[in-house]
Amino acid sequence: MxxxxxxxxxxxxxxxxxxxxxxxxxxxxxxxxxxxxxxxxxxxxxxxxxxxxxxxxxxxxxxxxxxxxxxxxxxxxxxxxxxxxxxxxxxxxxxxxxxxxxxxxxxxxxxxxxxxxxxxxxxxxxxxxxxxxxxxxxxxxxxxxxxxxxxxxxxxxxxxxxxxxxxxxxxxxxxxxxxxxxxxxxxxxxxxxxxxxxxxxxxxxxxxxxxxxxxxxxxxxxxxxxxxxxxxxxxxxxxxxxxxxxxxxxxxxxxxxxxxxxxxxxxxxxxxxxxxxxxxxxxxxxxxxxxxxxxxxxxxxxxxxxxxxxxxxxxxxxxxxxxxxxxxxxTNVNILSLRGDWLRIQGVGPSGVFDTFTQSLRWTAPTTSYTMIQRNYSNRGLGRTTWAAPKAGQRYKFSVEATGGVKMNMSIQVGSTVQKATKFLGNGESEIIVWPDKATAFYEAQKPPGGVASVKASLVELPPGQ
Structure with a gap:
């Protein structure tokens, strides 16, 4: 310069x-x-x-x-x-x-x-x-x-x-x-x-x-x-x-x-x-x-x-x-992204793909025959910003917004052991979890047969007493 x-x-x-x-x-x-x-x-x-x-x-x-x-x-x-x-x-x-x-x-x-x-x-x-x-x-x-x-x-x-x-x-x-x-x-x-x-x-x-x-x-x-x-x-x-x-x-x-x-x-x-x-x-x-x-x-x-x-x-x-x-x-800042590879476990038709502009997993064409299941093991959705990484012992609210009947869950593991798995949540549903020490998370999305659909999830730290 x-x-x-x-x-x-x-x-x-x-x-x-x-x-x-x-x-x-x-x-x-x-x-x-x-x-x-x-x-x-x-x-x-x-x-x-x-x-x-x-x-x-x-x-x-x-x-x-x-x-x-x-x-x-x-x-x-x-x-x-x-x-x-x-x-x-x-x-x-x-x-x-x-x-x-x-x-x-x-x-x-x-x-x-x-x-x-x-x-x-x-x-x-x-x-x-x-x-x-x-x-x-x-x-x-x-x-x-x-x-x-x-x-x-x-x-x-x-x-x-x-x-x-x-x-x-x-x-x-x-x-x-x-x-x-x-x-x-x-x-x-x-x-x-x-x-x-x-x-x-x-x-x-x-x-x-x-x-x-x-x-x-x-x-x-x-x-x-x-x-x-x-x-x-x-x-x-x-x-x-x-x-x-x-x-x-x-x-x-x-x-x-x-x-x-x-x-x-x-x-x-x-x-x-x-x-x-x-x-x-x-x-x-x-x-x-x-x-x-x-x-x-x-x-x-x-x-x-x-x-x-x-x-x-x-x-x-x-x-x-x-x-x-x-x-x-x-307040209520979401710390979770759905970026990463969504591995298809089962299903017929195009897989859902993460869309940055809607911050959601989206299926842009119909799927057929039976429920499409995709999982994200990438561990790229949490902790990219160090000051907002999940903290051990803290309570978080995991929430889902979905269209087309899609449901999603989150599994939390320490090492190779799954310590907590949420229910499969549909649109407007949520679940409160306590974050374990040294934990990572993976996610599963289930889309029923049908047309276009999407799912968006958030993880928000809860204040004390909530």
Missing amino acids: KRCIAVGTLALTVATLAQAQTGSTPAFGTYQKPFAADSLWNSYPVNPVLGTYQIPPTSTNWDPVIDAGIYSSGVFEAKESDAPMLIYPHPNRAGVMDTDAEVELATYTIPHWPASTVPASGGDGHADIVDAKLNRLYSFSNLVKNSEGKWIATRVSWTPLTGTGWGTPSHHYQGGRAAGPAPAGGLIRKGEVDDGKPLYEHALSMSLDFSGLSAAPNHYVYPATAADSTIATRPNTGQIPEGALMMLPPNFDLSKITDPKLLKVARTLMKYGAYVVDRNDNTPFAIYVEIGAPWSAMPRPQLRLIHQALRRVVSHSGHIAGNGVARVPE
């Missing part, structure tokens, strides 16, 4: 933070402003308490960057009239990785492909496509057009446009960033840079170098649902996990930030902060700006002031959502 050079100056004061916001504000869950009002991206913390650890300098002693460089992303708006596009795998790859289903596909179909799509030219090759009609934001890794004119990528993810903008324990990879979100989350957008507002009305996104990031197993925290993998020759040596919120203290001296664009960022870091979503190489921190934004390099001495003052938020009293009301944290 490049160092930054100084640009023009303009003196502004901290009083601007209290000024009324100007200009029109786009609706939440749209191309201009992704995700729900109560998404953490669109919320700010109340009474944040900052830690003492400072982001260290890197071995190269480079300065931080805030830019729309080759490791950032563009965000492109799909229209209903846009034609579909097939995404092909890179050479020597078995397929395009669907990061939720965890399967490599021969091709991945994007229903509406904007002709203006241009991926970042850096090694990550990020690009995000917003399809409001489908309520999806697609995110790509290593996207590029090959010599044959075909689009190729290593991974494709998706997240609900009106959702949280972060992964969940059941759908843990929802974007191209290592921590689980899409690059659009926290991105300084082209239309925001010169909108006349004193700050960005959302949290920002940033990456840290190996020297600032903490090592596994403490390498990510909520709301991150994943993190960069460990590199043996270049381990993380810092104290900040991915998913951490970084902020400037309330007494930060804004009068020393005279560059207008940097001042707007600094104000945002004082109110909303920036979430750590990725790892970079040799830059203390990088804050991402949408590719194509009217942006220029920031003055290095002023960037260093921000570098010296940024701290991790270690506690707070809650959040105020983007609509101005107190954010209510989500």
